Amino acid sequence: MSNEERQQNEPVIRLGISTCLLGERVRYDGAHKLDRFLVQTLGRYVEWVPVCPEVEMGLPVPRESMRLEGDPADPRLVASRSSTDHTEAMKAWAQCRVDELAGVGLHGFVLKKDSPSSGLFRVKVYNEHGMAERNGMGMFPRALKERFPLLPMEEEGRLNDMPLRENFIERVFAYQRWTQMLDEEPTPGGLVPAPRHVRPHPGPGAQEPHVILAGLLPVHRPAQGDGAQGLPRVRHRRGRVPPEQVLRAHNPGPGGHQEGARR
Numbered sequence: 001m002s003n004e005e006r007q008q009n010e011p012v013i014r015l016g017i018s019t020c021l022l023g024e025r026v027r028y029d030g031a032h033k034l035d036r037f038l039v040q041t042l043g044r045y046v047e048w049v050p051v052c053p054e055v056e057m058g059l060p061v062p063r064e065s066m067r068l069e070g071d072p073a074d075p076r077l078v079a080s081r082s083s084t085d086h087t088e089a090m091k092a093w094a095q096c097r098v099d100e101l102a103g104v105g106l107h108g109f110v111l112k113k114d115s116p117s118s119g120l121f122r123v124k125v126y127n128e129h130g131m132a133e134r135n136g137m138g139m140f141p142r143a144l145k146e147r148f149p150l151l152p153m154e155e156e157g158r159l160n161d162m163p164l165r166e167n168f169i170e171r172v173f174a175y176q177r178w179t180q181m182l183d184e185e186p187t188p189g190g191l192v193p194a195p196r197h198v199r200p201h202p203g204p205g206a207q208e209p210h211v212i213l214a215g216l217l218p219v220h221r222p223a224q225g226d227g228a229q230g231l232p233r234v235r236h237r238r239g240r241v242p243p244e245q246v247l248r249a250h251n252p253g254p255g256g257h258q259e260g261a262r263r
């Protein structure tokens with residue numbers, strides 16, 4: 001098999017992303033929040049599926065800013081100045097959108113931090129006295145988590161932290177393999193690829209997706225080296241991933257999402 005044919009057969013890593021992180025001017029003030037690492041580095045190896053909840057539910061650009069109010073476990077989405085309540089409209093849109101995304105085959109999602117619509121962790125929720133606590137989750141990630149409880153999700157800001165970046169990429173890769181195995185013929189052996197020495201060599205220039213993604217983890221790369229020297233950690237792991245590790249990657253336990261996962 002030629003390198004070109006091999007690349008065509010390689011699975012696509014498909015990630016959802018908050019649209020403004022791609023540099024699209026969809027924010028309430030008409031601005032964007034371009035994230036250069038996501039677009040210029042990670043974006044070379046993954047296919048993005050952009051989602052902007054506020055624009056896709058029909059709000060204009062520019063528009064009033066929003067905030068979460070009330071019960072942090074079930075907050076309302078309210079326009080900050082006019083107090084227009086968008087909660088039900090957002091919930092209805094989010095249900096339709098996550099159903100649609102089920103057919104897309106996502107392997108992860110990168111979300112805009114602090115946003116009442118898109119933020120995943122510690123989003124401000126205002127109480128009846130107008131005081132805010134950082135203990136909420138945006139409306140769209142809440143619907144995403146309900147629909148895809150195992151889907152790896154992260155915020156763009158946290159991906160600047162190398163252990164969190166590594167954790168996210170490993171979870172994306174585990175999830176891609178997991179879903180691919182389920183799409184094919186699920187077997188216990190499908191979770192454990194053949195050891196490196198019995199697998200066919202991919203050929204000069206060809207790189208498997210996990211090796212490419214591992215290259216985005218400079219924290220493990222020796223200062224003087226590049227290429228293969230910086231990659232064995234993830235590559236090595238892939239060669240002997242036990243099913244429990246894959247399950248742990250998907251099921252962080254009673255703490256829910258792996259927000260605090262660090263090594």
Ligand code: SF4
Pocket residue numbers: 018019020021026027028051052053054055112115117118
């Ligand atoms: S944070 Fe979310 S809702 Fe706000 S502009 Fe970005 S994608 Fe749209």
